[in-house]
Amino acid sequence: MSARAGRHMWVAQRVTAMFLGVAVLVHLVTIMVAVRGGLSATEILGRTQGATGWFAFYAAFALAAGLHGAIGLRNIAMEWLGWRGRGFDMAWLGIGVVTALFGIRAAWGLYAS
Amino acid sequence: METVPKGEKAQDTLKVRVWRGDAAGGEFREYAVPARENQTVLDVVTQIQREQEPDLAYRFACRVGMCGSCAMEVNGRARWTCRTHVKRVAAPGEALEIRPLANLPVIRDLATDMAPFFDKWARAGGTFQPKDAPDGAVPAEFSVVPPESKQRREADAGIECIGCGVCYASCDIVAWNPDYLGPAAMNRAWTLVNDVRDGARRERLEAVSGDAGCHSCHSTQSCTERCPKNLDPSSAIAGLKRTLFWDSLWGRLR
Ligand code: HEM
Ligand code: SF4
Ligand code: SF4
Numbered sequence: 163m164s165a166r167a168g169r170h171m172w173v174a175q176r177v178t179a180m181f182l183g184v185a186v187l188v189h190l191v192t193i194m195v196a197v198r199g200g201l202s203a204t205e206i207l208g209r210t211q212g213a214t215g216w217f218a219f220y221a222a223f224a225l226a227a228g229l230h231g232a233i234g235l236r237n238i239a240m241e242w243l244g245w246r247g248r249g250f251d252m253a254w255l256g257i258g259v260v261t262a263l264f265g266i267r268a269a270w271g272l273y274a275s
Numbered sequence: 276m277e278t279v280p281k282g283e284k285a286q287d288t289l290k291v292r293v294w295r296g297d298a299a300g301g302e303f304r305e306y307a308v309p310a311r312e313n314q315t316v317l318d319v320v321t322q323i324q325r326e327q328e329p330d331l332a333y334r335f336a337c338r339v340g341m342c343g344s345c346a347m348e349v350n351g352r353a354r355w356t357c358r359t360h361v362k363r364v365a366a367p368g369e370a371l372e373i374r375p376l377a378n379l380p381v382i383r384d385l386a387t388d389m390a391p392f393f394d395k396w397a398r399a400g401g402t403f404q405p406k407d408a409p410d411g412a413v414p415a416e417f418s419v420v421p422p423e424s425k426q427r428r429e430a431d432a433g434i435e436c437i438g439c440g441v442c443y444a445s446c447d448i449v450a451w452n453p454d455y456l457g458p459a460a461m462n463r464a465w466t467l468v469n470d471v472r473d474g475a476r477r478e479r480l481e482a483v484s485g486d487a488g489c490h491s492c493h494s495t496q497s498c499t500e501r502c503p504k505n506l507d508p509s510s511a512i513a514g515l516k517r518t519l520f521w522d523s524l525w526g527r528l529r
């Protein structure tokens with residue numbers, strides 16, 4: 163693996179970590195607001211259906227979490243299992259994107275249903 | 276005959292376990308040396324070599340903490356043996372255990388092959404590349420570097436490295452990834468990144484980036500904790516990461 167790819171992975175992990183830090187706060191505040199007076203499906207859908215801003219937020223949240231987690235696990239696998247090289251890196255990025263797609267699909271469900 | 280300084284009992288002995296062997300393998304052997312009120316670990320090894328085992332291989336030169344050649348593992352920790360007093364590492368009556376430096380190939384007994392360590396130093400761009408004097412020529416003008424400037428202070432903080440390899444032998448990442456450049460080489464690179472007279476900043480930053488470089492460091496600080504010169508390679512590496520982060524984001528490095 164080239165030094166440049168390793169550096170870009172590192173930068174991507176830190177940038178996603180920064181975003182996740184803010185996103186988790188937004189998420190927690192939303193949860194606290196949402197559960198006041200009980201949680202109902204209609205109430206949630208009322209907030210998210212057709213709300214492009216919320217969809218963009220949750221999609222970015224899922225993408226950041228997917229990439230961040232996969233890169234972190236990649237680093238651990240490199241050290242502990244010796245899984246190094248371009249092939250492994252591509253596989254981890256694939257795992258990250260697939261994980262993110264699950265989250266994005268869920269967000270799309272809330273947006274478009 | 277050993278001369279016994281006044282006030283010490285001649286029969287006091289210190290037990291020492293010394294690793295004997297070569298690249299193919301080896302084992303600990305036990306020795307007994309006269310216990311002294313003031314003796315360094317290097318004194319003990321020298322006593323064994325001079326009086327008991329003439330073929331014991333080890334390395335030293337200056338005996339005063341300047342050359343960096345005498346490092347060994349003493350009771351499980353890498354140390355500079357010429358400046359390590361026995362009483363600081365072993366309680367009275369406790370034995371000493373001396374092994375060759377970890378994370379480096381053994382040549383014989385306590386002497387390791389330092390070539391990988393210095394090769395990485397070179398790979399990390401450890402050579403000064405004068406900006407205004409290519410090919411190492413003497414520049415026409417002296418550079419003026421204000422002592423209070425931030426960069427000068429960053430460079431000063433890491434400049435006293437004696438290349439002993441104690442940090443290298445104490446780093447888990449070196450043990451896990453044989454390609455990892457290690458703390459000393461990157462500490463050196465950071466001093467040069469901060470040297471305003473140097474013209475190879477970009478190449479050097481590229482050389483220390485990625486999984487064999489600063490991005491694999493976990494900031495666990497064993498290097499900083501054990502460096503006998505009280506340098507802080509861990510912070511130097513953090514400085515490299517910080518610089519590379521912004522240079523990558525702003526596209527100064529692709
Ligand atoms: C939700 C908010 C999150 C934040 C703010 C966050 C933040 C961070 C930060 C700052 C690091 C770097 C630590 C270091 O410098 O060594 C890190 C590493 C890591 N993160 Fe996260 N993280 C979050 C979520 C997650 C999630 C959901 C996973 C899921 C698998 C994850 C997996 C990892 C792993 C495995 C590492 C270790 C990487 C390494 O040692 O190089 N993180 N995280
Ligand atoms: S701080 Fe980094 S270089 Fe120093 S011992 Fe820990 S991992 Fe190794
Ligand atoms: S940084 Fe410290 S421990 Fe490492 S080689 Fe230099 S002097 Fe020795």
Ligand code: FES
Pocket residue numbers: 335336337338339340341342343344345346355356357358
């Ligand atoms: S012999 Fe020179 S530093 Fe120990």
